[in-house]
Amino acid sequence: MSDEWKATTAQGNDEVVESKAEAKSWKLLETTLLAGVQEQRRSRRWGIFFKSLTFLYLFAALLIFSPLMDFGKGASRKTSHTALIDVQGMIADKEAASADNIVTALRAAFDDEKTKGVILRINSPGGSPVQSGYIYDEIRRLRALKPDIKVYAVISDLGASGAYYIASAADQIYADKASLVGSIGVTAAGFGFVGTMEKLGVDRRTYTSGEHKAFLDPFQPPKADETAFWQGVLDTTHNQFIASVKAGRGDRLKDKEHPELFSGLVWTGEQAVALGLVDGLGSSSSVARDVIGEKDIVDYTVQESPFDRFSKKLGASMAERIAMWAGFGGPTLR
Structure with missing residues:
Protein backbone atom coordinates (compact mmCIF):
# COMPACT_ATOMS: atom_id res chain seq x y z
CA MET A 1 0.00 0.00 0.00
CA SER A 2 1.53 3.23 -1.13
CA ASP A 3 1.94 6.32 0.99
CA GLU A 4 -0.13 8.29 -1.52
CA TRP A 5 -3.10 5.95 -1.08
CA LYS A 6 -2.87 6.19 2.72
CA ALA A 7 -2.85 9.97 2.57
CA THR A 8 -5.91 10.01 0.31
CA THR A 9 -7.78 7.63 2.60
CA ALA A 10 -6.96 9.70 5.67
CA GLN A 11 -8.09 12.89 3.93
CA GLY A 12 -11.40 11.20 3.02
CA ASN A 13 -11.97 10.11 6.59
CA ASP A 14 -11.30 13.66 7.83
CA GLU A 15 -13.84 15.05 5.35
CA VAL A 16 -16.44 12.54 6.52
CA VAL A 17 -15.86 13.46 10.14
CA GLU A 18 -15.98 17.18 9.28
CA SER A 19 -19.20 16.68 7.31
CA LYS A 20 -20.81 14.90 10.22
CA ALA A 21 -19.74 17.65 12.63
CA GLU A 22 -21.11 20.32 10.29
CA ALA A 23 -24.41 18.45 10.02
CA LYS A 24 -24.64 18.29 13.81
CA SER A 25 -23.97 22.04 14.04
CA TRP A 26 -26.71 22.86 11.53
CA LYS A 27 -29.07 20.51 13.36
CA LEU A 28 -28.30 22.24 16.66
CA LEU A 29 -28.79 25.67 15.06
CA GLU A 30 -32.10 24.56 13.53
CA THR A 31 -33.28 23.22 16.88
CA THR A 32 -32.31 26.48 18.62
CA LEU A 33 -34.12 28.62 16.04
CA LEU A 34 -37.25 26.46 16.23
CA ALA A 35 -37.20 26.72 20.02
CA GLY A 36 -36.93 30.50 19.77
CA VAL A 37 -39.86 30.69 17.35
CA GLN A 38 -41.95 28.44 19.58
CA GLU A 39 -41.09 30.61 22.60
CA GLN A 40 -42.13 33.76 20.70
CA ARG A 41 -45.40 32.14 19.70
CA ARG A 42 -46.00 31.03 23.27
CA SER A 43 -45.26 34.56 24.60
CA ARG A 44 -47.55 36.09 21.96
CA ARG A 45 -50.38 33.75 22.92
CA TRP A 46 -49.99 34.62 26.61
CA GLY A 47 -49.84 38.34 25.72
CA ILE A 48 -53.08 38.09 23.74
CA PHE A 49 -54.64 36.11 26.57
CA PHE A 50 -53.77 38.67 29.27
CA LYS A 51 -54.81 41.62 27.05
CA SER A 52 -58.14 39.94 26.38
CA LEU A 53 -58.57 39.20 30.07
CA THR A 54 -57.84 42.84 30.95
CA PHE A 55 -60.35 44.09 28.39
CA LEU A 56 -63.04 41.70 29.63
CA TYR A 57 -62.40 42.88 33.20
CA LEU A 58 -62.75 46.53 32.20
CA PHE A 59 -65.86 45.82 30.15
CA ALA A 60 -67.44 43.98 33.07
CA ALA A 61 -66.57 46.88 35.40
CA LEU A 62 -68.30 49.30 33.04
CA LEU A 63 -71.43 47.15 32.94
CA ILE A 64 -71.49 46.84 36.73
CA PHE A 65 -70.56 50.33 37.93
CA SER A 66 -72.22 52.54 35.30
CA PRO A 67 -75.76 51.42 36.21
CA LEU A 68 -74.91 51.86 39.89
CA MET A 69 -73.85 55.47 39.30
CA ASP A 70 -76.99 56.16 37.32
CA PHE A 71 -79.06 54.54 40.04
CA GLY A 72 -77.50 56.80 42.67
CA LYS A 73 -78.37 59.91 40.71
CA GLY A 74 -81.86 58.71 40.01
CA ALA A 75 -82.45 58.07 43.69
CA SER A 76 -81.44 61.64 44.56
CA ARG A 77 -83.92 63.07 42.08
CA LYS A 78 -87.00 61.63 43.74
CA THR A 79 -87.22 64.79 45.83
CA SER A 80 -86.88 68.49 44.98
CA HIS A 81 -83.30 69.64 44.69
CA THR A 82 -80.88 72.27 43.38
CA ALA A 83 -79.24 71.30 40.10
CA LEU A 84 -75.50 71.92 39.89
CA ILE A 85 -73.51 72.22 36.65
CA ASP A 86 -69.76 72.81 36.65
CA VAL A 87 -68.12 75.14 34.12
CA GLN A 88 -64.48 74.35 34.74
CA GLY A 89 -61.42 75.20 32.67
CA MET A 90 -61.16 76.40 29.11
CA ILE A 91 -64.45 76.85 27.26
CA ALA A 92 -63.74 75.09 23.99
CA ASP A 93 -64.95 72.30 21.77
CA LYS A 94 -64.01 68.82 23.00
CA GLU A 95 -63.14 70.19 26.46
CA ALA A 96 -65.03 69.50 29.69
CA ALA A 97 -66.60 72.98 29.43
CA SER A 98 -67.67 72.60 25.81
CA ALA A 99 -71.06 73.87 24.66
CA ASP A 100 -72.20 70.29 24.01
CA ASN A 101 -71.48 69.21 27.58
CA ILE A 102 -72.90 72.32 29.29
CA VAL A 103 -76.02 72.47 27.11
CA THR A 104 -76.68 68.75 27.63
CA ALA A 105 -76.47 69.22 31.40
CA LEU A 106 -78.71 72.32 31.31
CA ARG A 107 -81.43 70.52 29.36
CA ALA A 108 -81.33 67.55 31.72
CA ALA A 109 -81.63 69.84 34.75
CA PHE A 110 -84.56 71.80 33.27
CA ASP A 111 -86.32 68.62 32.14
CA ASP A 112 -86.31 67.23 35.70
CA GLU A 113 -89.58 68.17 37.39
CA LYS A 114 -87.86 68.08 40.78
CA THR A 115 -85.35 70.81 39.88
CA LYS A 116 -86.06 73.87 41.99
CA GLY A 117 -83.17 76.00 40.69
CA VAL A 118 -79.97 75.67 38.66
CA ILE A 119 -76.47 76.72 39.74
CA LEU A 120 -73.67 77.16 37.23
CA ARG A 121 -70.51 76.76 39.31
CA ILE A 122 -67.91 78.68 37.29
CA ASN A 123 -64.13 78.55 37.50
CA SER A 124 -62.84 79.43 34.04
CA PRO A 125 -60.60 81.96 32.23
CA GLY A 126 -62.91 81.92 29.22
CA GLY A 127 -62.30 80.57 25.77
CA SER A 128 -64.16 80.38 22.49
CA PRO A 129 -66.73 83.13 21.83
CA VAL A 130 -68.69 80.66 19.72
CA GLN A 131 -68.92 78.03 22.46
CA SER A 132 -69.71 80.70 25.07
CA GLY A 133 -72.40 82.14 22.80
CA TYR A 134 -74.04 78.75 22.33
CA ILE A 135 -74.28 78.28 26.10
CA TYR A 136 -75.49 81.86 26.66
CA ASP A 137 -78.28 81.45 24.09
CA GLU A 138 -79.39 78.11 25.52
CA ILE A 139 -79.61 79.51 29.07
CA ARG A 140 -81.81 82.34 27.81
CA ARG A 141 -83.99 79.93 25.83
CA LEU A 142 -84.52 77.55 28.75
CA ARG A 143 -85.27 80.43 31.13
CA ALA A 144 -87.96 81.66 28.74
CA LEU A 145 -89.49 78.19 28.44
CA LYS A 146 -89.53 77.55 32.19
CA PRO A 147 -89.45 80.91 34.02
CA ASP A 148 -90.12 79.21 37.36
CA ILE A 149 -86.68 77.62 37.31
CA LYS A 150 -84.10 80.30 38.07
CA VAL A 151 -80.47 80.08 36.98
CA TYR A 152 -77.70 81.31 39.29
CA ALA A 153 -74.06 81.69 38.27
CA VAL A 154 -71.64 81.20 41.16
CA ILE A 155 -68.05 82.21 40.43
CA SER A 156 -65.37 80.61 42.56
CA ASP A 157 -61.76 81.52 41.74
CA LEU A 158 -62.21 82.95 38.26
CA GLY A 159 -65.08 84.02 36.03
CA ALA A 160 -63.42 85.93 33.22
CA SER A 161 -64.14 86.73 29.59
CA GLY A 162 -66.14 83.89 27.99
CA ALA A 163 -66.95 82.54 31.43
CA TYR A 164 -68.49 85.87 32.42
CA TYR A 165 -70.26 85.91 29.05
CA ILE A 166 -72.02 82.72 30.15
CA ALA A 167 -72.67 84.00 33.68
CA SER A 168 -74.38 87.13 32.36
CA ALA A 169 -77.19 84.96 30.98
CA ALA A 170 -78.16 83.81 34.49
CA ASP A 171 -80.87 85.42 36.62
CA GLN A 172 -78.29 86.34 39.24
CA ILE A 173 -74.51 86.12 39.69
CA TYR A 174 -72.71 85.42 42.95
CA ALA A 175 -68.99 85.30 43.74
CA ASP A 176 -66.54 85.14 46.61
CA LYS A 177 -65.14 88.47 47.80
CA ALA A 178 -61.73 87.52 46.37
CA SER A 179 -62.95 86.01 43.09
CA LEU A 180 -61.66 87.54 39.86
CA VAL A 181 -64.53 88.74 37.67
CA GLY A 182 -64.82 90.50 34.33
CA SER A 183 -62.29 90.67 31.50
CA ILE A 184 -64.98 91.71 29.03
CA GLY A 185 -62.77 91.87 25.96
CA VAL A 186 -61.38 89.89 23.04
CA THR A 187 -57.80 88.98 22.29
CA ALA A 188 -55.89 87.35 19.46
CA ALA A 189 -52.16 86.96 20.01
CA GLY A 190 -49.27 85.62 17.98
CA PHE A 191 -45.57 86.01 17.26
CA GLY A 192 -43.55 87.65 14.48
CA PHE A 193 -40.41 85.93 13.25
CA VAL A 194 -39.50 88.24 10.36
CA GLY A 195 -36.38 89.69 12.05
CA THR A 196 -35.22 86.25 13.15
CA MET A 197 -35.49 84.88 9.62
CA GLU A 198 -33.52 87.82 8.22
CA LYS A 199 -30.71 87.19 10.71
CA LEU A 200 -30.67 83.51 9.81
CA GLY A 201 -30.77 84.25 6.11
CA VAL A 202 -33.98 82.28 5.60
CA ASP A 203 -36.26 83.24 2.72
CA ARG A 204 -40.01 82.71 3.22
CA ARG A 205 -41.87 81.52 0.13
CA THR A 206 -45.67 81.50 0.32
CA TYR A 207 -47.99 80.83 -2.61
CA THR A 208 -51.65 81.78 -2.31
CA SER A 209 -54.62 82.29 -4.59
CA GLY A 210 -56.04 85.17 -2.55
CA GLU A 211 -54.52 88.58 -1.90
CA HIS A 212 -54.92 88.33 1.88
CA LYS A 213 -54.98 84.55 2.32
CA ALA A 214 -51.76 84.54 4.41
CA PHE A 215 -52.38 87.75 6.35
CA LEU A 216 -51.84 86.01 9.72
CA ASP A 217 -48.57 84.40 8.64
CA PRO A 218 -46.05 85.10 11.48
CA PHE A 219 -43.13 84.83 9.05
CA GLN A 220 -44.24 87.81 6.96
CA PRO A 221 -44.31 91.49 8.03
CA PRO A 222 -47.80 92.81 8.86
CA LYS A 223 -49.55 95.13 6.43
CA ALA A 224 -51.46 98.21 7.63
CA ASP A 225 -54.69 97.37 5.78
CA GLU A 226 -54.68 93.77 7.03
CA THR A 227 -53.98 94.87 10.62
CA ALA A 228 -56.93 97.29 10.40
CA PHE A 229 -59.14 94.53 9.01
CA TRP A 230 -58.22 92.09 11.80
CA GLN A 231 -58.83 94.79 14.42
CA GLY A 232 -62.29 95.25 12.92
CA VAL A 233 -63.03 91.55 13.37
CA LEU A 234 -61.98 91.72 17.03
CA ASP A 235 -64.01 94.91 17.59
CA THR A 236 -67.10 93.28 16.10
CA THR A 237 -66.72 90.27 18.39
CA HIS A 238 -66.16 92.60 21.36
CA ASN A 239 -69.34 94.53 20.56
CA GLN A 240 -71.28 91.27 20.40
CA PHE A 241 -69.86 90.37 23.83
CA ILE A 242 -70.84 93.78 25.29
CA ALA A 243 -74.35 93.59 23.84
CA SER A 244 -74.91 90.15 25.35
CA VAL A 245 -73.67 91.23 28.79
CA LYS A 246 -75.90 94.32 28.71
CA ALA A 247 -78.90 92.22 27.66
CA GLY A 248 -78.27 89.80 30.50
CA ARG A 249 -77.43 92.26 33.26
CA GLY A 250 -79.66 95.17 32.26
CA ASP A 251 -79.79 98.19 34.56
CA ARG A 252 -77.70 96.46 37.20
CA LEU A 253 -74.52 97.33 35.27
CA LYS A 254 -72.85 100.61 36.28
CA ASP A 255 -71.28 101.01 32.83
CA LYS A 256 -72.28 104.67 32.43
CA GLU A 257 -70.39 105.60 35.57
CA HIS A 258 -67.62 103.10 34.82
CA ASP A 299 -74.76 67.30 40.13
CA TYR A 300 -75.87 67.30 36.47
CA THR A 301 -72.39 67.95 35.07
CA VAL A 302 -71.61 65.66 32.14
CA GLN A 303 -69.01 63.26 33.49
CA GLU A 304 -66.40 61.22 31.70
CA SER A 305 -67.15 57.53 31.61
CA PRO A 306 -64.90 55.17 33.62
CA PHE A 307 -63.49 53.96 30.31
CA ASP A 308 -62.56 57.51 29.28
CA ARG A 309 -60.80 58.14 32.60
CA PHE A 310 -58.92 54.86 32.31
CA SER A 311 -58.00 55.66 28.72
CA LYS A 312 -56.38 58.97 29.70
CA LYS A 313 -54.24 57.22 32.29
CA LEU A 314 -53.36 54.40 29.94
CA GLY A 315 -52.02 56.73 27.29
CA ALA A 316 -53.40 58.47 24.27
CA SER A 317 -52.13 56.15 21.55
CA MET A 318 -52.95 52.88 23.29
CA ALA A 319 -56.34 54.20 24.39
CA GLU A 320 -57.22 55.17 20.84
CA ARG A 321 -56.45 51.70 19.56
CA ILE A 322 -58.46 50.01 22.31
CA ALA A 323 -61.40 52.34 21.71
CA MET A 324 -61.36 51.62 17.97
CA TRP A 325 -61.10 47.89 18.58
CA ALA A 326 -63.90 47.89 21.15
CA GLY A 327 -66.13 50.28 19.23
CA PHE A 328 -66.18 52.95 21.97
CA GLY A 329 -66.28 56.69 21.22
CA GLY A 330 -65.59 59.26 23.85
CA PRO A 331 -67.18 62.41 24.39
CA THR A 332 -61.40 79.04 23.27
CA LEU A 333 -63.08 84.88 24.48
CA ARG A 334 -60.16 85.74 26.66
Whole structure:
Protein backbone atom coordinates (compact mmCIF):
# COMPACT_ATOMS: atom_id res chain seq x y z
CA MET A 1 0.00 0.00 0.00
CA SER A 2 1.53 3.23 -1.13
CA ASP A 3 1.94 6.32 0.99
CA GLU A 4 -0.13 8.29 -1.52
CA TRP A 5 -3.10 5.95 -1.08
CA LYS A 6 -2.87 6.19 2.72
CA ALA A 7 -2.85 9.97 2.57
CA THR A 8 -5.91 10.01 0.31
CA THR A 9 -7.78 7.63 2.60
CA ALA A 10 -6.96 9.70 5.67
CA GLN A 11 -8.09 12.89 3.93
CA GLY A 12 -11.40 11.20 3.02
CA ASN A 13 -11.97 10.11 6.59
CA ASP A 14 -11.30 13.66 7.83
CA GLU A 15 -13.84 15.05 5.35
CA VAL A 16 -16.44 12.54 6.52
CA VAL A 17 -15.86 13.46 10.14
CA GLU A 18 -15.98 17.18 9.28
CA SER A 19 -19.20 16.68 7.31
CA LYS A 20 -20.81 14.90 10.22
CA ALA A 21 -19.74 17.65 12.63
CA GLU A 22 -21.11 20.32 10.29
CA ALA A 23 -24.41 18.45 10.02
CA LYS A 24 -24.64 18.29 13.81
CA SER A 25 -23.97 22.04 14.04
CA TRP A 26 -26.71 22.86 11.53
CA LYS A 27 -29.07 20.51 13.36
CA LEU A 28 -28.30 22.24 16.66
CA LEU A 29 -28.79 25.67 15.06
CA GLU A 30 -32.10 24.56 13.53
CA THR A 31 -33.28 23.22 16.88
CA THR A 32 -32.31 26.48 18.62
CA LEU A 33 -34.12 28.62 16.04
CA LEU A 34 -37.25 26.46 16.23
CA ALA A 35 -37.20 26.72 20.02
CA GLY A 36 -36.93 30.50 19.77
CA VAL A 37 -39.86 30.69 17.35
CA GLN A 38 -41.95 28.44 19.58
CA GLU A 39 -41.09 30.61 22.60
CA GLN A 40 -42.13 33.76 20.70
CA ARG A 41 -45.40 32.14 19.70
CA ARG A 42 -46.00 31.03 23.27
CA SER A 43 -45.26 34.56 24.60
CA ARG A 44 -47.55 36.09 21.96
CA ARG A 45 -50.38 33.75 22.92
CA TRP A 46 -49.99 34.62 26.61
CA GLY A 47 -49.84 38.34 25.72
CA ILE A 48 -53.08 38.09 23.74
CA PHE A 49 -54.64 36.11 26.57
CA PHE A 50 -53.77 38.67 29.27
CA LYS A 51 -54.81 41.62 27.05
CA SER A 52 -58.14 39.94 26.38
CA LEU A 53 -58.57 39.20 30.07
CA THR A 54 -57.84 42.84 30.95
CA PHE A 55 -60.35 44.09 28.39
CA LEU A 56 -63.04 41.70 29.63
CA TYR A 57 -62.40 42.88 33.20
CA LEU A 58 -62.75 46.53 32.20
CA PHE A 59 -65.86 45.82 30.15
CA ALA A 60 -67.44 43.98 33.07
CA ALA A 61 -66.57 46.88 35.40
CA LEU A 62 -68.30 49.30 33.04
CA LEU A 63 -71.43 47.15 32.94
CA ILE A 64 -71.49 46.84 36.73
CA PHE A 65 -70.56 50.33 37.93
CA SER A 66 -72.22 52.54 35.30
CA PRO A 67 -75.76 51.42 36.21
CA LEU A 68 -74.91 51.86 39.89
CA MET A 69 -73.85 55.47 39.30
CA ASP A 70 -76.99 56.16 37.32
CA PHE A 71 -79.06 54.54 40.04
CA GLY A 72 -77.50 56.80 42.67
CA LYS A 73 -78.37 59.91 40.71
CA GLY A 74 -81.86 58.71 40.01
CA ALA A 75 -82.45 58.07 43.69
CA SER A 76 -81.44 61.64 44.56
CA ARG A 77 -83.92 63.07 42.08
CA LYS A 78 -87.00 61.63 43.74
CA THR A 79 -87.22 64.79 45.83
CA SER A 80 -86.88 68.49 44.98
CA HIS A 81 -83.30 69.64 44.69
CA THR A 82 -80.88 72.27 43.38
CA ALA A 83 -79.24 71.30 40.10
CA LEU A 84 -75.50 71.92 39.89
CA ILE A 85 -73.51 72.22 36.65
CA ASP A 86 -69.76 72.81 36.65
CA VAL A 87 -68.12 75.14 34.12
CA GLN A 88 -64.48 74.35 34.74
CA GLY A 89 -61.42 75.20 32.67
CA MET A 90 -61.16 76.40 29.11
CA ILE A 91 -64.45 76.85 27.26
CA ALA A 92 -63.74 75.09 23.99
CA ASP A 93 -64.95 72.30 21.77
CA LYS A 94 -64.01 68.82 23.00
CA GLU A 95 -63.14 70.19 26.46
CA ALA A 96 -65.03 69.50 29.69
CA ALA A 97 -66.60 72.98 29.43
CA SER A 98 -67.67 72.60 25.81
CA ALA A 99 -71.06 73.87 24.66
CA ASP A 100 -72.20 70.29 24.01
CA ASN A 101 -71.48 69.21 27.58
CA ILE A 102 -72.90 72.32 29.29
CA VAL A 103 -76.02 72.47 27.11
CA THR A 104 -76.68 68.75 27.63
CA ALA A 105 -76.47 69.22 31.40
CA LEU A 106 -78.71 72.32 31.31
CA ARG A 107 -81.43 70.52 29.36
CA ALA A 108 -81.33 67.55 31.72
CA ALA A 109 -81.63 69.84 34.75
CA PHE A 110 -84.56 71.80 33.27
CA ASP A 111 -86.32 68.62 32.14
CA ASP A 112 -86.31 67.23 35.70
CA GLU A 113 -89.58 68.17 37.39
CA LYS A 114 -87.86 68.08 40.78
CA THR A 115 -85.35 70.81 39.88
CA LYS A 116 -86.06 73.87 41.99
CA GLY A 117 -83.17 76.00 40.69
CA VAL A 118 -79.97 75.67 38.66
CA ILE A 119 -76.47 76.72 39.74
CA LEU A 120 -73.67 77.16 37.23
CA ARG A 121 -70.51 76.76 39.31
CA ILE A 122 -67.91 78.68 37.29
CA ASN A 123 -64.13 78.55 37.50
CA SER A 124 -62.84 79.43 34.04
CA PRO A 125 -60.60 81.96 32.23
CA GLY A 126 -62.91 81.92 29.22
CA GLY A 127 -62.30 80.57 25.77
CA SER A 128 -64.16 80.38 22.49
CA PRO A 129 -66.73 83.13 21.83
CA VAL A 130 -68.69 80.66 19.72
CA GLN A 131 -68.92 78.03 22.46
CA SER A 132 -69.71 80.70 25.07
CA GLY A 133 -72.40 82.14 22.80
CA TYR A 134 -74.04 78.75 22.33
CA ILE A 135 -74.28 78.28 26.10
CA TYR A 136 -75.49 81.86 26.66
CA ASP A 137 -78.28 81.45 24.09
CA GLU A 138 -79.39 78.11 25.52
CA ILE A 139 -79.61 79.51 29.07
CA ARG A 140 -81.81 82.34 27.81
CA ARG A 141 -83.99 79.93 25.83
CA LEU A 142 -84.52 77.55 28.75
CA ARG A 143 -85.27 80.43 31.13
CA ALA A 144 -87.96 81.66 28.74
CA LEU A 145 -89.49 78.19 28.44
CA LYS A 146 -89.53 77.55 32.19
CA PRO A 147 -89.45 80.91 34.02
CA ASP A 148 -90.12 79.21 37.36
CA ILE A 149 -86.68 77.62 37.31
CA LYS A 150 -84.10 80.30 38.07
CA VAL A 151 -80.47 80.08 36.98
CA TYR A 152 -77.70 81.31 39.29
CA ALA A 153 -74.06 81.69 38.27
CA VAL A 154 -71.64 81.20 41.16
CA ILE A 155 -68.05 82.21 40.43
CA SER A 156 -65.37 80.61 42.56
CA ASP A 157 -61.76 81.52 41.74
CA LEU A 158 -62.21 82.95 38.26
CA GLY A 159 -65.08 84.02 36.03
CA ALA A 160 -63.42 85.93 33.22
CA SER A 161 -64.14 86.73 29.59
CA GLY A 162 -66.14 83.89 27.99
CA ALA A 163 -66.95 82.54 31.43
CA TYR A 164 -68.49 85.87 32.42
CA TYR A 165 -70.26 85.91 29.05
CA ILE A 166 -72.02 82.72 30.15
CA ALA A 167 -72.67 84.00 33.68
CA SER A 168 -74.38 87.13 32.36
CA ALA A 169 -77.19 84.96 30.98
CA ALA A 170 -78.16 83.81 34.49
CA ASP A 171 -80.87 85.42 36.62
CA GLN A 172 -78.29 86.34 39.24
CA ILE A 173 -74.51 86.12 39.69
CA TYR A 174 -72.71 85.42 42.95
CA ALA A 175 -68.99 85.30 43.74
CA ASP A 176 -66.54 85.14 46.61
CA LYS A 177 -65.14 88.47 47.80
CA ALA A 178 -61.73 87.52 46.37
CA SER A 179 -62.95 86.01 43.09
CA LEU A 180 -61.66 87.54 39.86
CA VAL A 181 -64.53 88.74 37.67
CA GLY A 182 -64.82 90.50 34.33
CA SER A 183 -62.29 90.67 31.50
CA ILE A 184 -64.98 91.71 29.03
CA GLY A 185 -62.77 91.87 25.96
CA VAL A 186 -61.38 89.89 23.04
CA THR A 187 -57.80 88.98 22.29
CA ALA A 188 -55.89 87.35 19.46
CA ALA A 189 -52.16 86.96 20.01
CA GLY A 190 -49.27 85.62 17.98
CA PHE A 191 -45.57 86.01 17.26
CA GLY A 192 -43.55 87.65 14.48
CA PHE A 193 -40.41 85.93 13.25
CA VAL A 194 -39.50 88.24 10.36
CA GLY A 195 -36.38 89.69 12.05
CA THR A 196 -35.22 86.25 13.15
CA MET A 197 -35.49 84.88 9.62
CA GLU A 198 -33.52 87.82 8.22
CA LYS A 199 -30.71 87.19 10.71
CA LEU A 200 -30.67 83.51 9.81
CA GLY A 201 -30.77 84.25 6.11
CA VAL A 202 -33.98 82.28 5.60
CA ASP A 203 -36.26 83.24 2.72
CA ARG A 204 -40.01 82.71 3.22
CA ARG A 205 -41.87 81.52 0.13
CA THR A 206 -45.67 81.50 0.32
CA TYR A 207 -47.99 80.83 -2.61
CA THR A 208 -51.65 81.78 -2.31
CA SER A 209 -54.62 82.29 -4.59
CA GLY A 210 -56.04 85.17 -2.55
CA GLU A 211 -54.52 88.58 -1.90
CA HIS A 212 -54.92 88.33 1.88
CA LYS A 213 -54.98 84.55 2.32
CA ALA A 214 -51.76 84.54 4.41
CA PHE A 215 -52.38 87.75 6.35
CA LEU A 216 -51.84 86.01 9.72
CA ASP A 217 -48.57 84.40 8.64
CA PRO A 218 -46.05 85.10 11.48
CA PHE A 219 -43.13 84.83 9.05
CA GLN A 220 -44.24 87.81 6.96
CA PRO A 221 -44.31 91.49 8.03
CA PRO A 222 -47.80 92.81 8.86
CA LYS A 223 -49.55 95.13 6.43
CA ALA A 224 -51.46 98.21 7.63
CA ASP A 225 -54.69 97.37 5.78
CA GLU A 226 -54.68 93.77 7.03
CA THR A 227 -53.98 94.87 10.62
CA ALA A 228 -56.93 97.29 10.40
CA PHE A 229 -59.14 94.53 9.01
CA TRP A 230 -58.22 92.09 11.80
CA GLN A 231 -58.83 94.79 14.42
CA GLY A 232 -62.29 95.25 12.92
CA VAL A 233 -63.03 91.55 13.37
CA LEU A 234 -61.98 91.72 17.03
CA ASP A 235 -64.01 94.91 17.59
CA THR A 236 -67.10 93.28 16.10
CA THR A 237 -66.72 90.27 18.39
CA HIS A 238 -66.16 92.60 21.36
CA ASN A 239 -69.34 94.53 20.56
CA GLN A 240 -71.28 91.27 20.40
CA PHE A 241 -69.86 90.37 23.83
CA ILE A 242 -70.84 93.78 25.29
CA ALA A 243 -74.35 93.59 23.84
CA SER A 244 -74.91 90.15 25.35
CA VAL A 245 -73.67 91.23 28.79
CA LYS A 246 -75.90 94.32 28.71
CA ALA A 247 -78.90 92.22 27.66
CA GLY A 248 -78.27 89.80 30.50
CA ARG A 249 -77.43 92.26 33.26
CA GLY A 250 -79.66 95.17 32.26
CA ASP A 251 -79.79 98.19 34.56
CA ARG A 252 -77.70 96.46 37.20
CA LEU A 253 -74.52 97.33 35.27
CA LYS A 254 -72.85 100.61 36.28
CA ASP A 255 -71.28 101.01 32.83
CA LYS A 256 -72.28 104.67 32.43
CA GLU A 257 -70.39 105.60 35.57
CA HIS A 258 -67.62 103.10 34.82
CA PRO A 259 -67.02 102.71 31.06
CA GLU A 260 -63.88 100.72 31.88
CA LEU A 261 -66.18 97.76 32.56
CA PHE A 262 -65.78 96.74 28.93
CA SER A 263 -62.05 97.40 28.68
CA GLY A 264 -60.90 93.86 29.54
CA LEU A 265 -60.01 94.64 33.17
CA VAL A 266 -60.86 92.26 36.01
CA TRP A 267 -62.08 93.02 39.54
CA THR A 268 -62.48 91.17 42.81
CA GLY A 269 -65.89 89.83 43.69
CA GLU A 270 -66.30 92.55 46.28
CA GLN A 271 -65.53 95.28 43.70
CA ALA A 272 -67.71 93.55 41.12
CA VAL A 273 -70.77 93.89 43.37
CA ALA A 274 -70.38 97.68 43.43
CA LEU A 275 -69.95 97.72 39.63
CA GLY A 276 -73.07 95.67 38.99
CA LEU A 277 -71.14 92.76 37.53
CA VAL A 278 -72.18 90.56 40.46
CA ASP A 279 -75.39 90.55 42.53
CA GLY A 280 -73.93 89.33 45.81
CA LEU A 281 -71.33 87.30 47.64
CA GLY A 282 -71.83 83.60 48.23
CA SER A 283 -70.89 80.03 47.42
CA SER A 284 -72.77 77.24 45.70
CA SER A 285 -73.97 75.78 48.98
CA SER A 286 -75.06 79.13 50.41
CA VAL A 287 -76.95 80.03 47.22
CA ALA A 288 -78.67 76.65 47.21
CA ARG A 289 -79.61 76.97 50.87
CA ASP A 290 -80.38 80.69 51.26
CA VAL A 291 -81.41 81.86 47.77
CA ILE A 292 -82.98 78.86 46.07
CA GLY A 293 -84.22 77.39 49.33
CA GLU A 294 -83.17 73.81 48.55
CA LYS A 295 -79.92 72.62 50.13
CA ASP A 296 -80.07 69.19 48.51
CA ILE A 297 -77.75 69.48 45.50
CA VAL A 298 -77.69 67.10 42.55
CA ASP A 299 -74.76 67.30 40.13
CA TYR A 300 -75.87 67.30 36.47
CA THR A 301 -72.39 67.95 35.07
CA VAL A 302 -71.61 65.66 32.14
CA GLN A 303 -69.01 63.26 33.49
CA GLU A 304 -66.40 61.22 31.70
CA SER A 305 -67.15 57.53 31.61
CA PRO A 306 -64.90 55.17 33.62
CA PHE A 307 -63.49 53.96 30.31
CA ASP A 308 -62.56 57.51 29.28
CA ARG A 309 -60.80 58.14 32.60
CA PHE A 310 -58.92 54.86 32.31
CA SER A 311 -58.00 55.66 28.72
CA LYS A 312 -56.38 58.97 29.70
CA LYS A 313 -54.24 57.22 32.29
CA LEU A 314 -53.36 54.40 29.94
CA GLY A 315 -52.02 56.73 27.29
CA ALA A 316 -53.40 58.47 24.27
CA SER A 317 -52.13 56.15 21.55
CA MET A 318 -52.95 52.88 23.29
CA ALA A 319 -56.34 54.20 24.39
CA GLU A 320 -57.22 55.17 20.84
CA ARG A 321 -56.45 51.70 19.56
CA ILE A 322 -58.46 50.01 22.31
CA ALA A 323 -61.40 52.34 21.71
CA MET A 324 -61.36 51.62 17.97
CA TRP A 325 -61.10 47.89 18.58
CA ALA A 326 -63.90 47.89 21.15
CA GLY A 327 -66.13 50.28 19.23
CA PHE A 328 -66.18 52.95 21.97
CA GLY A 329 -66.28 56.69 21.22
CA GLY A 330 -65.59 59.26 23.85
CA PRO A 331 -67.18 62.41 24.39
CA THR A 332 -61.40 79.04 23.27
CA LEU A 333 -63.08 84.88 24.48
CA ARG A 334 -60.16 85.74 26.66
